[in-house]
Amino acid sequence: MNALAEPLPDRPPPSNADCLRQLTRKDFQTDLEIRWCPGCGDYAILTQVQKVLASLGKPREQCVFVSGIGCSSRFPYYVNTYGFHGIHGRAPAIATGVKCANPELSVWVVTGDGDGLSIGTNHLIHCLRRNVDIKVLLFNNRIYGLTKGQYSPTSEFGKRTKSSPLRTIEQPIRPIQTALAAEATFVARTIYADPNHLLRTVEAAARHRGAAFVEILQTCRVFNDDAFDAVTDRATAAESRLLLEHGQPIRFGADGRKGLVVRQMEPVVVDVEADGIRAEDLLVHNARSDSAALASLLAELEPPKFPTALGVFRAIERPTYDHLLTEQIRQAVQRRGTGDLQALLNSGTTWQVD
Amino acid sequence: MESCCSSAGRPVVELPQSTVRFAGDSGDGMQLVGSQFADLASLSGCAIRTIPDFPSEIRAPAGSLAGVSGYQLSFGGEEITTPGDSPFVLVAMNPAALKVNLSELQPGGVVVANADEFTKGNLTKARYEANPLEDGSLAGYRVLPVPMTRMTDEATRASGLPGSARARCKNFFALGMMAWLYDQPMQPLLEWLMRKFRKSPPVMAANAASLRAGYNYANTAELFRVQYAVAPAHLPKGRYRRVTGNEAVALGLIAAAARLGRPLVYASYPITPASDILHELSGHKEFDVRVIQCEDEIAACCAALGASFGGAMGATGTSGPGLALKTEALGLAVMTELPLVVVNVQRAGPSTGMPTKTEQADLNMALYGRHGEAPLVVLAAASPADGFAIAFEAVRLATRYMTPVLVLSDSFLANSAEAFSIPDVSALPDLRVAPPVPEPGAFAAYRRDPQTLARPWAAPGTAGFEHRIGGLEKQDGSGVVTYDSANHRRMVELRAQKVAGIAADIPPAAVEGAATGDLLVVGWGSSYGAIVGAVRQARDEGYRVSHLHLRHLHPLPRGVGEVLHSFRRVLVPENNLGQLNALLRSQFLIETVAFPKVEGRPFLIREIRNAIEETIRA
Known part of the structure; x- marks a missing residue:
């Protein structure tokens, strides 16, 4: 007799009929009072993510939000799906377990620069390299907010904070390059201050099959309000943001006057008209390349010399960990039949005592 | 006792039990022939208990002292509960094997040595100045030098294998001699x-020829004056197989998950001596066993916990240093009240310590090693085969009570083997858990079952039970985050009560032997066999001594206090400095005597027997 072959006890019928109607953002709101600081970028991110969830056609019970510790990690409490508020840095590991238990689920990790790139870097990079079908949203405000204002691993060199009164003496870690080095199959960056771009980027991540990593640039109103001034200011957005479009020449600035070329392996900003640049000389974005070289070059662009690249750096297809795991089990069952427990216990040399 | 005659016409000496150790170079195949001899003894009706002794180096130089690999087994009647205090026969395949193992041989014991390997070079590597087979230094033993390498070479010529491959068959020559x-x-x-x-007939033929040659040589060369007939055991009826502790734990997890009707997700980071559980489970995917080799120990614990949240049976395994790294996730498991099984195969610590050597010094960490008030269930396997029952019990308690369960094994149990009475699978308890019941209003993730105090297990994918859990304190019932002080107190107490209440669901303390007497020996974990053997001997010698062995360490079974107080003295042997001993003293306010052994090796029967005598006479 094989317990695996027995029917499970009946599950109760669904108490809602999510599958039968179009969901809206409201369906993904909880009635919990949101406890982020007034004006925090997290609100904008929450709204856009809820909108994306409503558009995916997945019922609420099929979604799981997993987080670690930090301001961003309160996120699961505000999304009316299943949620797991874990421990510091470990959300990708917990999420990997959830996904392996039930690969049908849409599993999300919400993390921050401290949670994901300091205490939890190990889990993050391994989750990405395994290509577990999990969507990782990393809110990068370049500061420790919940612990009240210490520098974070993404804080810029020389930053003055509560724990670095004489300025930091550490180079920051670069989230996009870290994800690329970890062989993530989807790597993108967006910014809280551009809700449309945020929505489109998160949606692209959600529709990607495999590990998706999205860095969301965000300020901390209390401890690092000017973190991304150069990018957030709408007046200078055309000059300061480089919007990546797969297959398109890389251009930015008013009317797309500016472009990017590579000389001696170095990116160079050119004025397309003034410098007499031919369109075919401009770098063309290719998010589908197996090589991460171009993506990495674009991710390195930083103000004041360069605009900040936003959009999808990389989106390639590779088999997912959870798919391969399921496939190995399917093949084992095909080859040996569904596990027969009695036969397993009786395997090897056995003897009878009468 | 001598009685004629064996099938070979030789006088036969009957023995109640015997102990043999095969020792050679790590490439000599000692583990293989040792385990085959164990199966042979089992087939003849003997109880067995085995213990390997691996070199800690992966590839120590051939012939070196560091490269000696051994396999010891004790076999005989049902009183076989340990691999034996000291071997009666030592098979030494080279000088290093003799040097490393001789001191443990019984006085008057038998040394069967592969004389061909006692060359000048090998003697030097083993730091012998003269050949011990010739210089009279082994006068206290019966020494049988046998040219095994040469005779194996001759016997296997017909196989057509090259000389180097044939030389590898000499372990079967030794096995043939032991069989005779x-x-x-x-x-x-x-x-x-x-x-x-079956896939390489020449190798099969060569090994078979070598085996026969060894058997025939022992028969015709008249090396041995007698043959030995070891008494069979009177084991309960049924089908048996040999299992190590690690195998038994892996099989127990598979069986329990099957009876639970959920996939097993085993997340682990390789660590000695727990890795064999990972290996064993990786080979059984047809049972829907999902194995994740994680990036580190806490990731493994978190992935297992995430899997349980996801509706599977999450389990992880490790050894002491790894358990230290998992600790934060164990606190999360206590707080989220999810099922989780953590197997800790203890080794000699602290820190890297002696990773291939055994110890029972993680009891305190298992019981207390978390921040906050974080009670969980702690179980300990008493013997290799008990690993199956303990793993099954761990899954039962974890899922019935929605709690993490820590299973203690150790390096000795992990690698030691004994006969396992194969259970009838259909007779194993049904562990299926009732699905959560829909209720009006929002789902209350911490509404407890009034009897077990367990909260419902509502897995993602189940509509109507969407909820958020985590490490923050929860409102009793609703599970909503709250810092209310009265609620925190209530929740701390509820978590403790839930685990304490499990005592009503496990067998009460059961003494082996008389219910009262001069001495009670209390043990836990792998010391079981040595205590059983020692108590039996002491009783035979007239001492009024009994044995209480704890498989449940938290909560303790009911009635432990009454049992302790029914004896004049209490002796607690442990492979640590007295951790259970301190627990018993503090919990039951009773005088006890600790008997610690922290040498990286399990207790011998005689060590405990002597301690029994000393404690009673004190």
Whole structure:
């Protein structure tokens, strides 16, 4: 007799009929009072993510939000799906377990620069390299907010904070390059201050099959309000943001006057008209390349010399960990039949005592 | 006792039990022939208990002292509960094997040495100045030098294998000799060789020839004056197989998950001596066992916990240093009240310590090693085969009570093997858990079952039960985050009560032996066999001594206090400095005597027997 072959006890019928109607953002709101600081970028991110969830056609019970510790990690409490508020840095590991238990689920990790790139870097990079079908949203405000204002691993060199009164003496870690080095199959960056771009980027991540990593640039109103001034200011957005479009020449600035070329392996900003640049000389974005070289070059662009690249750096297809795991089990069952427990216990040399 | 005659016409000496150690270079195949001899003894009706002794180096130089690999087994009647205090026969395949193992041989014991390997070079590597087979230094033993390498070479020539491959068959020559010495049939070994090497007939033929040659040599060369007939055991009826502790734990997890009707997700980071559980489970995917080799120990614990949240049976395994790294996730498991099984195969610590050597010094960490008030269930396997029952019990308690369960094994149990009475699978308890019940209003993730105090297990994918859990304190019932002080107190107490209440769901303390007496020996974990043997001897010698062995360490079974107080003295042998001893003293306010052994090796029967005598006489 094989317990695996027995029917499970009946599950109760669904108490809602999510599958039968179009969901809206409201369906993904909880009635919990949101406890982020007034004006925090997290609100904008929450709204856009809820909108994306409503558009995916997945019922609420099929979604799981997993987080670690930090301001961003309160996120699961505000999304009316299943949620797991874990421990510091470990959300990708917990999420990997959830996904392996039930690969049908849409599993999300919400993390921050401290949670994901300091205490939890190990889990993050391994989750990405395994290509577990999990969507990782990393809110990068370049500061420790919940612990009240210490520098974070993404804080810029020389930053003055509560724990670095004489300025930091550490180079920051670069989230996009870290994800690329970890062989993530989807790597993108967006910014809280551009809700449309945020929505489109998160949606692209959600529709990607495999590990998706999205860095969301965000300020901390209390401890690092000017973190991304150069990018957030709408007046200078055309000059300061480089919007990546797969297959398109890389251009930015008013009317797309500016472009990017590579000389001696170095990116160079050119004025397309003034410098007499031919369109075919401009770098063309290719998010589908197996090589991460171009993506990495674009991710390195930083103000004041360069605009900040936003959009999808990389989106390639590779088999997912959870798919391969399921496939190995399917093949084992095909080859040996569904596990027969009695036969397993009786395997090897056995003897009878009468 | 001598009685004529064996099948070979030789006088036969009957023995109640015997202990043999095979020792050689790590490439000599000692583990293989040792385990085959164990199966042979089992087939003849003996109880067995085995213990390997691996070199800690992966590839130590051939012939060196560091490269000696050994396999010891004790076999005989049902009183076999340990691999034996000291071998009666030592098979030494080279000088280093002799040097490393001789001191443990019984006085008057038998040394069967491969004389061909006692060359000048090998003697130097083993730091012998003269050949011990010739210089009279082994006068206290019966020494049988046998040219095994040469005779194996001759016997295997017909196989057509190259010389180096044939030389590797000499372990079967040694096995053949032992089979003759203990009057065992060769047929089961020949059949096993046919199965094992069915894809390479020349290798099969060479090993079979070597085996026969060893058997025939022992018979015709008249090395041995007698043969030995070891008494069979009177084991309960049923089908048996040999399992190590690690195998038994893996099989127990698979069986329990099957009876739970959920996939097993085993997330682990390789660590000695727990890795064999990972290996074993990786090979059984047809049981829907999902194995994740994680990036580190806490990731493994978190992934297992995430899997349980996801509706599977999450389990992880490790050894002491790894358990330290998992600790934060164990606190999360206590707080989220999810099922989780953590197997800790203890080794000699602290820190890297002696990673291949055994110890029972993680009891305190298992019981107390978390921040906050974080009670969980702690179980300990008493013998290798008990690993199956303990793993099954761990899954039962974890899922019935929605709690993490820590299973303690150790390096000794992990690698030691004994006969496992194969259970009838249909008779194993049904562990299926009732699905959560829909209720009006929002789902209350911490509404407890009034009897077990367990909260419902509502897995993602189940509509109507969407909820958020995590490490923050929860409102009793609703599970909503709250810092309310009265609620925190209530929740701390509820978590403790839930685990304490499990005492009503496990067997009460059961004494082996009389209910009162001069001395009670209390043990836990792998010391079981040595205590059983020691208590039996002491009782035979007239001492009024009984044994209480704890498989549940938290909560303790009901009635432990009454049992302790029914004896004049209490002796607590442990492979640590007295951790259970301190627990018993503090919890039951009773005088006890600790008997610690922290040498990286399990207790011998005689060590505990002597401690029994001393404690009673004190």
